Amino acid sequence: MSSRKKTQRIEPFRHRVETDPRFFEKAWRKLDDAIREIYNHNASGLSFEELYRTAYNLVLHKHGPKLYDKLTENMEDHLQEMRISIEAAQGGLFLVELQRKWDDHNKALQMIRDILMYMDRVFIPTNKKTPVFDLGLDLWRDTIVRSPKIHGRLLDTLLDLIHRERTGEVINRSLMRSTTKMLMDLGSSVYQDDFEKPFLEVSASFYSGESQKFIECCSCGEYLKKAQQRLDEEAERVSQYMDAKTDEKITAVVVKEMLANHMQRLILMENSGLVNMLVEDKYEDLTMMYSLFQRVPDGHSTIKSVMNSHVKETGKDMVMDPERLKDPVDFVQRLLNEKDKYDSIVTTSFSNDKSFQNALNSSFEHFINLNNRCPEFISLYVDDKLRKGMKEANEEDVETVLDKVMMLFRYLQEKDLFEKYYKQHLAKRLLSGKAASDDSERSMLVKLKTECGYQFTSKLEGMFNDLKTSHDTTHRFYAGTPDLGDAPTISVQILTTGSWPTQPCNTCNLPPEILGVSEMFRGFYLGTHNGRRLTWQTNMGTADIKAVFGNGSKHELNVSTYQMCVLMLFNSADCLSYRDIEQTTAIPSADLKRCLQSLALVKGKNVLRKEPMSRDISDDDNFYVNDKFTSKLFKVKIGTVATQKESEPEKMETRQRVEEDRKPQIEAAIVRIMKSRRVLDHNSIVTEVTKQLQPRFMPNPVVIKKRVESLIEREFLERDKTDRKLYRYLA
């Protein structure tokens, strides 16, 4: 740069005035010729700088308007020539020629714009004219695309090609692409009005026809597959030769014609619709249905409601079927299997959709509570799993099963009823020594506690503690009591009365051998725990007896306490009548009859013989030891306290107790609510009480009303003087 530093003289700038009257004409002629050369592909011989300068000077000297008008006229003329050439093209060459001329025009337009850049920048904005390039596009649109002879033909050609492609032909996609791109370049409204709108209309009627055809002959799964195919096809088509915004619109058309318009018919299709898919676990079809109907308004809600009805119906059949009710464990297993089935479906096909999961939950809750024996049965199921000798070998499997059972538990509306049964069953398990794994038992308690709170499980935990303490106490008894001689070994379980299911206390005279040792124990115990009272529960114990029969066979018999009392009598008598036995043992008659039945009338366990041989125990029967008794096993179990489902009368009794227990809970809830609210109307009380007690059970509004009246009688509440439906809390 330094070598160029010359202090040259520069003359001051002089403003020059243009005086040539034909200045415009001459300048325009130059430009006119140049534009012609450009359209004839001869631009390379032109001097850009000269042309630019010419246009610049025109604008500078205020000839902008004239220049603009001349330019417009000029371009129109060139375009008219092009139009004629395009109209003349035959058949398939029509689009080709259109494309070729469009390319030419575009290239020319760019060069024209470049030459006229000054006008674009200075004249056009101030005079609010269309810029040169846009002007060129508008002229093309009006002269070519919307010319009467070309407009209709262009659209028809495009739609015809698309139709052919839809029916399987291969078409020239790049030509399609450049044509639609041309329309887009002319403005999105041109693309939409001159192509997209008619395209969508034609597509709608195409798919309307196609869907009609398919739905007559296809199964639901086949139809859905075809719909998915068409959707994919259209998306691909758009990506290949249409503007991206069309994707959404054509998808909506296909969805509407193929899916939305036939939604009910598809979902409810016999033998292949939703219900069939659910029943046969057709995961693929279900996945397709879920994803396709996601796009249809109300699609998912329709699927959900059809699924719900089906689940509720099959569930209802399952819980009300009298055959199924005969085996509680099997009954619950079926419920668990059903839950597993639907969980799989939701996970695999419905992408874990929470709303579907919730819908299933409410259906399950609905039908499980249709049968009020479910709480009992679920408890029996758990009992079965937690007993010794169960099928699941390892702890992990048991854990999984228990977790699944908890899911069913959550659906129960009468959780307090479940609690009662669980307590009963647990007591039997613990006392008969049948609880297989302490860890599993504890684990179940933790699950119940997590679900229902501390109160639910505190007594149950007490039961475990009692057994542990008892074990220690018995141990200390034997360690501390020196001489017991030949007395039979006893194992004592001391049950805290409140924690265990209440049992009626029956009379029973223990044999002297037992009585001695047990009284020593009582003395030992009360010595360290005075103020307490011990009552022997003779209906719950077991005994192991060594027996030698007349035929020489020796066996060890495992029997209940009652059975032991009866059998021991035969040590001092060969024959005893029913009345003798009743009198001596003082066992209540119903229990005694059951006991004798199991000793004398059960094949393989008939250690006693009854005369006369008959099916029932009558007051005049006589009993003898069965000297012909044999058994393959050395240890014979006769008195297993098996847990069975309750008989009808037992069931009634349990229910009654539960209802009784609910009354104070309802009252406590009413008092709690009224204490904080002071004044409340009847309906609100019912609502609030229900809300509070729902986790345990669903209170009956009639019962709530009775409790309110009882509380009024006992002056906890009073009725309002003017409004009979309003209640007031009395402090």
Added chain:
Amino acid sequence: MPPPVLGRHLGELLFDDETADVRFGVRGETFPAQRCVLAAQSPVFRAELLGSMKEHAARTIRVDDMKVPVFAALFYFIYTDELSEIYDERVATMAAHLLVAADRLKKSCEDKIVRHLDVGTAATSLALAELHGCPRLKEVILWFLVASPEKSKTIMASEEYQHVITDFPSIATEIVLAMLSANSTKQAN
């Protein structure tokens, strides 16, 4: 982060022979240049040097209607974004020429013209301002014109001024209005 050096490096390409792919012939003198640098700074150069007309293939491009120092100053601006200060005593004149040559220089040129405004250059500058759309410059000049009656007389007597009024009749009206408002302010004081 080290300070940016791209601008300085591009500036060093000014009139660099080695990297040049085009040459400008200005009244006998030759200036080498790089097409892409010029195209990057001006859409007109872009269209000319990278377009499809003659200049695209030309090795040398002739420039006839610009003086060499003006051309050099213009190119200096293109390569460095700055108006060179080497021609201090002629800077107003230079600026006038450059105003014509390049729109983007406008603001810098306007400033220079204003700073060196005198009775000799007022009329021409007024024409420039009107023609090339420099409203600020126009406003300053009008103000200058009506500020002192002696100046007004001198300016309006010149031949330049007559050319200006012929080409831009509206300016006469604007000058009258400006004078009237200046007088009324004086009277108010």
